[in-house]
Amino acid sequence: MTKNINDNICNEQLFSSVFTKYSKSLHDFLYYKFGEAFNPKDKAQEAFIKLWENCHKVSPSKAKSYLFTVANNLMLNEAAHQKVVLKFQKEKPKHYTNETPEFILEGNEYMLKLQTAIANLSEAQRTAFLLNRVEGKKHKEIAVLLEISTKAVEKRIYGALKKLRKDIKEL
């Protein structure tokens, strides 16, 4: 690790590198946790602007924690624990399909069930599970991101999977 002489991120270059490093993770984290109703993009941006305004007080090593905490609080101020419903992208119709309409209908039904099941997950479970399954992050990466142990991440993800299976069967 190289030591920084000026131990804050008021320098625009340093700020940009921090931005490049964390902004997508932050955005994805906010999206999976709170859904898109409260503008995860704007909240991520707001968090970075807050970071810039307080750049004297935040060392680069603390920047990530700072960003996630600030963004999370910004969300909590607005979201107030509403049910989070994520959107799924409609699959593009294939050029030549040999799927029967029943199959497509069943597929849609399945996706709706999945949507409800995901909405029923706890915030912690949903965030960890989707970061893992959708973004393809390893348990260890998620652990670093959320500042929890790898074991806890594994537990959350496995718990989420179990709950999804159960919910889908019941629905």
Added chain:
Amino acid sequence: MKQEELIKKWLDNDLNSHELEAFKQLEEYAELVRISNGVKQFRAPEYNTSEELKSTLQLISTKKSRTNNWLKPFLRIAAILAISFSVYYYTTTLDTNISTLMAQKTTLELPDASLVSLNAESTLIYNKKAWKNKRDLSLNGEAYFKVAKGATFNVNTPEGIVSVLGTQFNVKQRHNYFEVVCYEGSVRVTQKLNIVTLKPGESFLIINGKRIAKEKETALNPSWINNESSFKSMPFTQVIHEFERQYNVIVNPQNIDLNQLFSGSFSHDDIELALKSITLPLNINYSLQNDATIVLSHN
């Protein structure tokens, strides 16, 4: 147990080929893959890092300039407030200046309800703001005071200082003339090296730098308050000056002894009568010339 381990490893994308085969044999395999694939469609919307960085940096720079823009009108308001406050402060702490012209009298109330009557051609200066802490005023001319009880009350004149603690007294300071008459309470007069305390009825009189003893005053207040000037053994020149002040005229005395003493009084309301009052006893003729000049001469 083995099955849970496998699923967990699969979730972490950590299966080796051997384990992968075993995983595929699980009865849940199809279901798990379906969930896994289905979930992928809940992908977060595209996030373009470099674009977002650009817009964030832009926002930061506009925010900076916005704070400047916001500061400018604020500074303007602050400047206006500062100016108006200083003007207000300056005007309210300014000395209050009250003067009377020739043939004019006025009565005013000081901030502590003390009363001052100002005789003709006199000036009174005091500070409203400082009055609470220091009852101090400057007088040029003649004034009658009814002082409310309280801290020391100082009347500064060019001739001397009169200090009191709630009384009624008259101060008359004219050219080469300084007189203090106490009507109630007690008054201390400091004049050069003289310090005199006056009891009711006593007076302190200095003419041309000489102290002159006076009889005890019996009136309850100075006669000029009742529109009359009265004199007891007063050099005639003082009488003439007072007459000039009361009627706003110029008196031109010819071949008359101005130092002879005069006892008597004249009214402030009737110039003919007043002239007679001061000339007849001394056997002097008077003639009115064009409105404002009076010539006095011996027969």
